[in-house]
Amino acid sequence: MPAIQFTLDGLDAASKARAGTISTDHGLIQTPIFMPVGTVGSVKAVSQQQLKEEVKAEIILGNTYHLYLRPGLDVLETAGGLHNFNGWDQPILTDSGGYQVFSLAGNRKLTEEGALFQSHIDGSKHLFTPENVMDIQRVIGADIIMAFDECPPYPSDFAYAKKSMDLTHRWLDRCIRRFTETPDKYGYTQNLFPIVQGSTYADLRKASCEFIAGKDAPGNAIGGLSVGEPEELMYELSALCCEYLPSDKPRYLMGVGTPWNILENISLGIDMFDCVMPTRNGRNAMLFTSRGVMNIDNKKWEKDFTPIDDGIDCGFSNYYSKAYLRHLVKAKEILGLTIASVHNLAFYLWLVKKARAHIxxxxxxxxxxxxxxVLKTRL
Incomplete structure (x- = not known):
């Protein structure tokens, strides 16, 4: 079956920003795009109906490691894949578990063969290899499948960063081999994206981009640039990667980030983003708005009966007042988590859609x- 198609719809004359359309068997994705993170098959505190109607999401993420452990592959395969299981009929991307190689460093052992994880649920041990990670993501049923990689921590010395990058490249070759020799599942096209690594070393990043560009994948991702490095270094390396990754394929910057991070990286040539920040911060009373960043827990909002954010097109953000949301947060009412999460996601999707229009x-x-x-202003 044919791979996803990427067409350019517009270019900004004063930057590297571009607007495009990704065609998948589950629908179109207009870029630049932000992808809400649904680690275990759901975006925390947000229903699929809210994702469609209020957030206006076009694609969501699932996580291979978490979905493999629970509900498990037997359930997902019997359901006919994650789309059928969770009722989301638009595109899905799955992270390969490579980030868990980084974030669960205390519970895993890394070898040439793969990564041996100890489950955070019951302590059982599981070996992830490039081959079985491809098989697992086939069963989950994502439209876009990520290669299995190692994400090195920040800071990493040059020797470790190079060793890690070389391992990621060898794993990529094994991912491609397995992906190529196995069929799509569930009657639609599945697509493999490689991941650029190389820590904060420009020469390693360049080498990794060139290696990955040579694979002629339908899209390419940049990993390891949201692990604690300074923002300016992220922008510098993101710009470098955009120079060497193909311009006719979508570029996905993994795990980024704040609203201003997203806009700056769009200006460098990035097309796709994901981050837990809008939902995680929303659950902790931090709202991103068209006028700046707001801590809704603050007493200053106690008698503010104006909408949460009337600058964006979202029913939740215009229907509920700041005072009401603050009351829900103070009362630890579950609805408060939902309103804050839906608002933040809707704001992120509004932001990338405005960016596209301006491009x-x-x-x-x-x-x-x-x-x-304005976005950085603390209200």
Missing amino acids: ISGDFNSWKNELVP
Whole structure:
């Protein structure tokens, strides 16, 4: 079956920003795009109906490691894949578990063969290899499947970063081999994206981009740039990667980030983003708005009966007042978590859709430069 298609719809004259369309068997994705993270098959505190109607999400993420452990492959395969299981009929991307190689360093052992994990649920041990990670993601049924990689921590010395990158490249070759020799499941196309690594070393990043570009995959990802490094270094390396990754394929910057991180990286040529920040921060009373960052827990919002954010097109954000949301948060009412999470996600999707419109109209860079200081304002 044919791989996803990527078409360019517009370029910004004053930056590297581009607007595009990714065609998948589960629908179109208009880029630049933000992808809500649904680690265990659900975006925390947000229903699939809310993702469609309020957030206006076009693609969501699942996580291979977590879905493999629970509900497990038998349940997912019997259901006919994650789309049927969770009722989301638009595109899904699955992270391969490579980030868990980084985040669960205390519970895993890394070898050439793969990563041996100790389950955070029951302590049982599981070996993830490039081959079985491809098989697992086939069963989960994602439209976009990520290669199995090692994400090195920040900071890493050059020797470790190179060793890690070389391992990621060898694993990629094994991923491609297994992916190529196994069929798509469930009657639609599944697509493999490689991941660039190399820590914060420009020469390693360049080498990794060139290695990955040579694989002619339908899209490419940049990993390891949201693990604690300074923002300016992230931008520098993101720009470098965009120079060497193919311009006719979507570029996905994994795990990024704040609203201003997203806009700055769009200006460098990135098309796809994901991050837990909008939902995680929302559950902890931090709201991102079109006027700046708000801690809804603060007493200053106690008698503010204006909408949460009337600057974006979201029913939740216009229907509920700041005072009401603050009351729910203070009372530890579950609805407060939902409203804050839906609002933050809706804001992120509003932001990338506005970015796309400004790219197509040709004034993205000036719009971005005016908006970034506003988004960083603490209200």
